[in-house]
Amino acid sequence: MTHSTLAGAPFVATQNNALYLEGVELAALARTHGTPLFVYSKAAMLSALAAYQRGFAGRNARICYAMKANSSLAVLQVFAQAGCGFDIVSGGELQRVIVAGGDAAKVIFSGVGKTRTEMRQALEAGIACFNVESEAELEVLSEVAQSMGQRAPVSIRVNPNVDAKTHPYISTGLKGNKFGVAHERALQTYQRAASLPGLEVRGIDCHIGSQITESTPYLDAMDRVLDLVQAIEAAGIEIHHIDFGGGLGINYNGDTPPAADALWAQLLAKLDARGYGQRQLMIEPGRSLVGNAGVCLTEVLYLKPGEQKNFCIVDAAMNDLPRPAMYEAFHQIVPLAQRSGEAVTYDVVGPICESGDWLGRDRSLIVQTGDVLAVLSTGAYCMAMASNYNTRGRAAEILVDGDKAHVIRRRESFADQIACEALVR
Numbered sequence: 001m002t003h004s005t006l007a008g009a010p011f012v013a014t015q016n017n018a019l020y021l022e023g024v025e026l027a028a029l030a031r032t033h034g035t036p037l038f039v040y041s042k043a044a045m046l047s048a049l050a051a052y053q054r055g056f057a058g059r060n061a062r063i064c065y066a067m068k069a070n071s072s073l074a075v076l077q078v079f080a081q082a083g084c085g086f087d088i089v090s091g092g093e094l095q096r097v098i099v100a101g102g103d104a105a106k107v108i109f110s111g112v113g114k115t116r117t118e119m120r121q122a123l124e125a126g127i128a129c130f131n132v133e134s135e136a137e138l139e140v141l142s143e144v145a146q147s148m149g150q151r152a153p154v155s156i157r158v159n160p161n162v163d164a165k166t167h168p169y170i171s172t173g174l175k176g177n178k179f180g181v182a183h184e185r186a187l188q189t190y191q192r193a194a195s196l197p198g199l200e201v202r203g204i205d206c207h208i209g210s211q212i213t214e215s216t217p218y219l220d221a222m223d224r225v226l227d228l229v230q231a232i233e234a235a236g237i238e239i240h241h242i243d244f245g246g247g248l249g250i251n252y253n254g255d256t257p258p259a260a261d262a263l264w265a266q267l268l269a270k271l272d273a274r275g276y277g278q279r280q281l282m283i284e285p286g287r288s289l290v291g292n293a294g295v296c297l298t299e300v301l302y303l304k305p306g307e308q309k310n311f312c313i314v315d316a317a318m319n320d321l322p323r324p325a326m327y328e329a330f331h332q333i334v335p336l337a338q339r340s341g342e343a344v345t346y347d348v349v350g351p352i353c354e355s356g357d358w359l360g361r362d363r364s365l366i367v368q369t370g371d372v373l374a375v376l377s378t379g380a381y382c383m384a385m386a387s388n389y390n391t392r393g394r395a396a397e398i399l400v401d402g403d404k405a406h407v408i409r410r411r412e413s414f415a416d417q418i419a420c421e422a423l424v425r
């Protein structure tokens with residue numbers, strides 16, 4: 001029996017010319033549930049979480065899963081049962097946490113555009129902290145909390161002005177980004193927060209970007225944040241916790257981000273050296289907890305040879321897997337069954353009427369019509385960003401746990417898609 005694992009998909013293994021996720025054969029799932037189909041490994045998620053937990057052993061730290069990466073209820077349930085809190089960015093996400101059995105008291109609320117309704121909803125639920133992103137938001141939050149006879153727990157998201165060296169669309173810690181309060185204005189903003197009757201300053205927050213594959217930007221940002229903590233506390237405002245955001249990258253295509261425990265060993269050494277090692281810590285990882293835990297199965301519909309390009313047309317598209325179209329992102333694509341023969345170079349594309357609808361370019365594949373391909377590392381920011389463009393129902397989702405496969409989302413029907421619409425009468 002041959003047995004090997006794939007880079008970028010740690011829980012996918014080849015056994016006797018078939019691909020398995022944990023104990024479940026992927027081809028069998030495609031036959032039973034159809035394609036496109038997202039399949040996630042619970043063990044892969046828990047193993048990614050364990051790396052952070054190891055990193056924080058003996059520390060006062062809370063891992064708040066940034067659920068925007070994958071907000072499917074059963075995925076949230078896995079992290080809630082493992083004791084995680086959640087980083088949310090909308091009232092809808094808060095409702096998902098509660099439905100999935102998560103604890104609102106472990107929720108932190110990020111985002112530049114919280115509405116009054118969302119603030120009220122979060123205060124009613126009793127969340128742990130609001131990560132406030134502007135002075136204007138501080139004023140509104142104070143007003144809302146006061147009107148409810150409460151004081152809202154707040155951190156201010158500071159923008160450390162460090163380059164996370166990632167795609168410009170997912171870099172958030174530079175001066176030109178819409179996120180956070182400029183480093184230079186942070187102290188002033190804290191003083192304002194401390195003076196507002198509806199607020200209680202709890203912590204400081206920073207998030208510099210996503211798919212970060214080096215430690216240096218984190219270490220630089222940590223220094224900048226600790227400088228601020230020192231200045232803010234010198235001004236008499238106590239900082240109870242430091243929230244260091246998310247952003248750690250995963251292996252999509254030979255990327256070599258530091259392991260979560262190795263990164264935190266470095267960051268904790270810095271915190272210790274500067275005397276903040278016992279401070280309460282929070283983090284908001286998304287992609288690094290779920291990205292490599294998922295694959296998307298898709299069937300080859302047609303092979304279309306061309307003069308300049310050969311196309312492999314599959315039944316998944318940019319509405320299911322938006323990352324290539326949005327960020328020119330790379331996902332490995334592997335056939336479920338290995339065929340013999342000569343490999344052909346294809347652009348793997350979906351059925352949507354846009355040239356931007358591609359999943360992989362110049363991929364060398366040995367495939368035939370009807371074969372099923374696995375698009376790897378699709379556990380994060382795929383289903384969560386899926387749409388109904390071209391009136392395509394969203395894919396079904398399966399959670400694999402050992403040799404069990406649970407349907408955690410059925411395929412969206414046409415009736416589901418038009419449920420909110422009405423004809424003019």
Ligand code: LLP
Pocket residue numbers: 066069087110111170207209210211245246247248284285286287288323327380381
């Ligand atoms: N905290 C905040 C405030 C965030 O804005 C984000 C992500 C995270 C935490 C989680 O970051 P992570 O650990 O997942 O890198 N759709 C893009 C990624 C957008 C990230 C947005 N913010 C993609 O597919 O690459």
